[in-house]
Amino acid sequence: MKTEIYTIGVYGSTEETFFSKLIAAQVDLFVDIRQRRGVRGNQYKYVNSNYLQAKLKELGIGYLYIKDLSPTKDIRMKQKEADKVIGETKQKRTKLGSVFVHEYVHQILEGYDIEALMRTIESEGYNRIVFFCVEEKAEACHHSLVVNRIHEIYSYSITNL
Template sequence: MEFFTIGVYNSTEDEFFDKLIQNNIDTFCDIRQRRGVRGAKYAFVNSNRLQQRLNALEIKYGYIPNLAPTTEIRALQKEIDAEKGELKSERQELGKVFVIEYKNKILGHFDFEKFFDNLDNIGATRIALFCVEEHPEACHRSIVADKLQNTFNYKITHL
């Protein structure tokens, strides 16, 4: 298995899906807490539309809520963003407090072996981890990717 990460901010619908196609993604893991984005600009990644498009592209979709940060952990990052005067869509990196809490409360309890078994069972080989932020360093998907690479030796590509 090989893992990829992808965000949507600052991508058009065509650019977003082209990245998946060009990288031969066969399985798409949605690791957002909420599977909707406000406004028309990114409506194509709202859960129903996203799943329909992925189905048409023959890409399997899975929602992995146990990898999503909790509301409390997200609130920590919102505070940091507010202090910096930074919008979520413009964020360049995660705050240290967010990273620590996410690792302790989410990754520390996530059953990676079961996750890998489930991926094996559906024949997944090229898996994209999805959340909305453009830059992986600004999103919890980079923390998951680091764990996959450093603990389990999987190759990671940020799209």
């Protein structure tokens, strides 16, 4: 079966819509690339690590956490500064700042072996893979940079859920 790559964020979703998207896309592996695996407050508690992993297991979806693909605190602060300049909040952001993109690619992606990751994932039989972080719009989150790199190497289709 052909490998398909997805991205998903949580902002703007409910628990029902979030998991429904995964089910509809027949996702078989959920790759969490957040720095911290929790979200403050009750609104998005369903993506806090323990609950999320239990729910994914119940749905028959594998879970993989890759902290090495999360942006460092320094990189996140640079994005926060860029957001402040244009008066945008993290939850309303529509795209990543150029400084964030440059730093993330240079500090994180260039040193990460995406091909080894994909070989491992595919050798375990996964072929409908979603990359997760909190931002709703893929262009506003580092998971878009990760999946774009995968697309550059493998030409896999990418769909934002």
